Amino acid sequence: MDSPVRPSHTAGTAALARLHLNKLVAIKNRFLRRLTKSKKTKPAAAPVVASTPAVVTSTPAATSTPTAAPVKASIIDEQTARSKYWVEEPPINEHPSAEALIKYFRPDIKDKASMIRLLKDIRLKAWQIKYYPCVGQWLFFKFGMTEHAMYPEIVDRVKQGQRILDMGCFMGFDGRKLVADGAPSSGITNMDLEDRWFPLSFELFKDENTFEGEFFGGCDITDEELFGEDSIHRHRYDMIYIGYFVHLFPPSQQAKILNNLVQMLKPTSGSMIFGNTSGSAKENGFLMKADFAPPSKNEKGEWVRPDFIFHSEKTIVELMAASVKGDGEWVFSGQQSAIDLDLSPTKAYAEHFKDVELVNMNFCMRRL
Numbered sequence: 057m058d059s060p061v062r063p064s065h066t067a068g069t070a071a072l073a074r075l076h077l078n079k080l081v082a083i084k085n086r087f088l089r090r091l092t093k094s095k096k097t098k099p100a101a102a103p104v105v106a107s108t109p110a111v112v113t114s115t116p117a118a119t120s121t122p123t124a125a126p127v128k129a130s131i132i133d134e135q136t137a138r139s140k141y142w143v144e145e146p147p148i149n150e151h152p153s154a155e156a157l158i159k160y161f162r163p164d165i166k167d168k169a170s171m172i173r174l175l176k177d178i179r180l181k182a183w184q185i186k187y188y189p190c191v192g193q194w195l196f197f198k199f200g201m202t203e204h205a206m207y208p209e210i211v212d213r214v215k216q217g218q219r220i221l222d223m224g225c226f227m228g229f230d231g232r233k234l235v236a237d238g239a240p241s242s243g244i245t246n247m248d249l250e251d252r253w254f255p256l257s258f259e260l261f262k263d264e265n266t267f268e269g270e271f272f273g274g275c276d277i278t279d280e281e282l283f284g285e286d287s288i289h290r291h292r293y294d295m296i297y298i299g300y301f302v303h304l305f306p307p308s309q310q311a312k313i314l315n316n317l318v319q320m321l322k323p324t325s326g327s328m329i330f331g332n333t334s335g336s337a338k339e340n341g342f343l344m345k346a347d348f349a350p351p352s353k354n355e356k357g358e359w360v361r362p363d364f365i366f367h368s369e370k371t372i373v374e375l376m377a378a379s380v381k382g383d384g385e386w387v388f389s390g391q392q393s394a395i396d397l398d399l400s401p402t403k404a405y406a407e408h409f410k411d412v413e414l415v416n417m418n419f420c421m422r423r424l
């Protein structure tokens with residue numbers, strides 16, 4: 057999507073050459089597969105900032121009204137993004153399961169220093185694609201799927217032959233975690249809008265010849281072709297995981313996004329969509345403007361930042377219910393857990409969220 061506020065620099069020849077090389081490697085290994093119709097890979101775009109518990113608007117910050125005033129839009133530059141979201145060292149001590157996962161896939165890495173070097177190299181390449189706060193802060197080390205109490209059930213269901221889709225999978229950390237925990241990779245589908253994450257993931261995990269699951273790049277959940285009548289993804293998945301994904305979309309679009317995912321879910325009892333998002337302990341959640349997402353035009357034709365919502369247990373359940381209104385019987389759950397901002401890896405991040413009453417929100421909608 058073109059926007060008048062994209063950074064003016066474009067990807068250089070070297071970056072393009074690397075991208076093409078990466079793609080060739082991925083295609084050669086049969087893992088970068090896009091089976092939907094007309095999902096053309098976009099040319100390498102200049103990095104834009106986007107994503108997760110992100111933040112900071114230069115203008116009106118926190119507001120609890122559903123329609124915050126338009127703000128003057130300008131996309132955050134790399135330096136500003138770094139100052140807010142960049143944590144230099146990988147927090148491997150805080151995330152022992154992340155270190156264990158790398159060791160599982162890379163027994164050839166003998167010492168911690170080499171592992172850290174590799175992680176920093178891969179993380180920098182990902183950052184150069186998009187300035188995601190979750191990339192700058194290593195939040196992908198969290199394995200959001202494992203934060204669900206039903207995680208053992210998920211592993212079991214894949215072992216029994218069910219298929220799980222990780223939508224907005226980034227490099228596919230959660231899928232690799234499932235494999236390390238005993239699930240067959242053949243039951244795992246990784247899907248993302250951005251296909252440049254996948255070659256990076258093979259560079260890290262070195263599993264291009266052993267991972268038997270699927271990688272679909274260039275898939276936009278807002279694109280009706282992805283889940284429409286003719287799509288191979290329609291009614292295909294037993295479980296769909298969306299880790300730190302739903303917040304990427306303005307609150308007014310989120311029910312439609314979830315409904316799009318429902319179209320990819322098998323219409324059978326027990327099928328479910330589950331995920332995590334950054335939430336608020338306030339009863340009705342917390343609404344603010346996002347400085348990290350590309351602006352869009354409002355009804356007056358002005359370029360504005362999208363609204364960003366931190367869901368409460370109540371609003372996330374309302375959202376899920378709205379997404380399937382009248383379509384079958386479902387059970388919805390939203391469960392918050394505490395986040396200690398004093399432990400935040402960057403001061404700017406913690407400062408920005410002090411009014412939000414930030415929590416981690418796990419949610420699930422299961423068909424009866």
Ligand SMILES: C[S@@+](CC[C@H](N)C(=O)[O-])C[C@H]1O[C@@H](n2cnc3c(N)ncnc32)[C@H](O)[C@@H]1O
Binds near residue numbers: 188196226247
């Ligand atoms: C914040 S990251 C979350 C990554 C991972 N699920 C996790 O829990 O760490 C959001 C991911 O969604 C992808 N994404 C953004 N917009 C998308 C869209 N419209 N359709 C599909 N994927 C999208 C991004 O490329 C990115 O990998």
